[in-house]
Amino acid sequence: MTTNATALLPYEAEDRLEDEIRSSLKDRELEIYQMMSWQLGHSDDRGAASMGPLERRLHGSLLLAVAQSLHGDYCIGLKYAISVELMYNFALIHADVQDGNTERMGRASVWWKWGPSQAINTGDGMHALARLSLFQLCDEGEPLERVSKALEIVDDAVLRRCEGEYLDVAFQERTSVSVADYLDMVSKRVGSLYGASAELASILDDDFGVERRTALRHFGESVGIVRQLVADYRAIFGGDDRDPVVQGRIISKKKNLPIAYLFDTVEDPSILRRAGEMYMQRVIDPSRIAELTSLAADAGGREFTLEQIRSHLDNAEDALSQAGIEEDVRSKLMVLAKDIGDVDSADSLSD
């Protein structure tokens, strides 16, 4: 987290969350748990404790920050934050198999190291473990109603995420995808788990009504959408030094907002033909990505994407108002939202 975000959460929150995530695998000996631990960055490839490069725990941080905002105590959200992080990492393990990503955080991805078969198992196991970590809360005195509500929120989010993943893959086969369909997919694929993270923080207070809870879920969803759209912006307009995962997505014809906008709005048949031709190939020719980005820029994709990012940031802020969050806390949560969305990395948004 940046210094700005720590205005909301004390510095040690991050470490405490990491400790909790690590302890969720404690006393589990079988090698399948070593693969999980490798994924989480907590061990080397032989299972020995060792701190690897860590993913930022953005879902967990969002949950803790909302818990702090609503209840003045982020700690009551720690155990719930474990489960969203385990869920997210289950999804990453499977996504790496699906997309053929050989690296994750600068190390071999689970499937690349142990094979696709074991990576599918490891993801499935982490999926089950994420929920079992919630059941344990009952033993620690959390009321069953709350734990059960949490499980339902997480399961709903995972199902929506699967729907989104399905669409993301299905869109690869289509030449063009409308902006509306694309945004619906992003909301499901990325927004779902951020939405669940924010919503989970709200159930820690039994008196928090369902409308305010829904508003908080929308806040989280918008944050997730912003994060994806910023990534889309950088993938297309951020220059040529893309990381391999981002480059791989473009080449494999995964869609993004500027390209959806291009096909949705351009009427000039010669431009549509040039772009369409590229998406009719089995993969996008890497040497033609520069041409694609310039077609997208000419179509106004840069401005449109920035506009959409701003608009989803506004949605996030409106949702916080609807959730009854007061202005000073709201502005702190929006700092965190922009941090999660990596908004500063998209030029002309950093003002």
Place this chain on the structure above:
Amino acid sequence: MTTNATALLPYEAEDRLEDEIRSSLKDRELEIYQMMSWQLGHSDDRGAASMGPLERRLHGSLLLAVAQSLHGDYCIGLKYAISVELMYNFALIHADVQDGNTERMGRASVWWKWGPSQAINTGDGMHALARLSLFQLCDEGEPLERVSKALEIVDDAVLRRCEGEYLDVAFQERTSVSVADYLDMVSKRVGSLYGASAELASILDDDFGVERRTALRHFGESVGIVRQLVADYRAIFGGDDRDPVVQGRIISKKKNLPIAYLFDTVEDPSILRRAGEMYMQRVIDPSRIAELTSLAADAGGREFTLEQIRSHLDNAEDALSQAGIEEDVRSKLMVLAKDIGDVDSADSLSD
């Protein structure tokens, strides 16, 4: 179910279960649900309702039969039976990707038809849906404590199943595996979900104590182990007309009981060398499977496997006694156990 098993369950139980499974996907439009529906045998490859070949709903039937035995009414178990069947089918979808099975019930497997990426999604989605189908029970008046206990039982079973799948794949890389390690793997990989199925039937009565509940889980686990050992017996000693999945398991060096027994007990170095040589290759040479089965037979693997099957059938029956099931019901449940285990198909056990 055979005629014998229907002595415990009325004939229409099977159809009612099938209807319930089908209705769990009702009103879900996205194509990801069509893939689930294809897997379940309820639609053609374009999502149109059409009855394909159906897997036998062995987990669901076990649950219903135990429910009938304990409570005199199988119907109260129907909604719980959906979730074990969805869980089982989630596991099948992923297992087909992992093992490269191109067929399932005489039709293309999900990954073969829609690609591994979508098959992983479909399995993940079905995993989430299996639990959401349990949450819905709260809306229908089931007490939260019971539903929540059911979720925990299912999640525990899925995690154990993943541990078992991990071991099954890890054993491929080893030349030999001990009988004890092999049986532990089978108990996790196959026993877990049958154990959960029987256990779930017991929580429908709040007064059913934890010891009797555990005994019922052991009953289910033993039934699952019997089923796998009968499959092992037939794979090695059942002649050469193996189905492609079974043949594929042997070739890919997945272990089975007769082979574990061979390496565990034979001391003659020349025999161990001949068998070891085959398991040191990347895959087992199909033309040498006959040689392998004759080595296993000479080592006494046939008698040992039959003995183990009988012994796990005894375990199943003992567990039913410990669960306090009276003799006449017990013998009916054992008829079902043998039916699920496909015991009649292993010669010299059909007496």
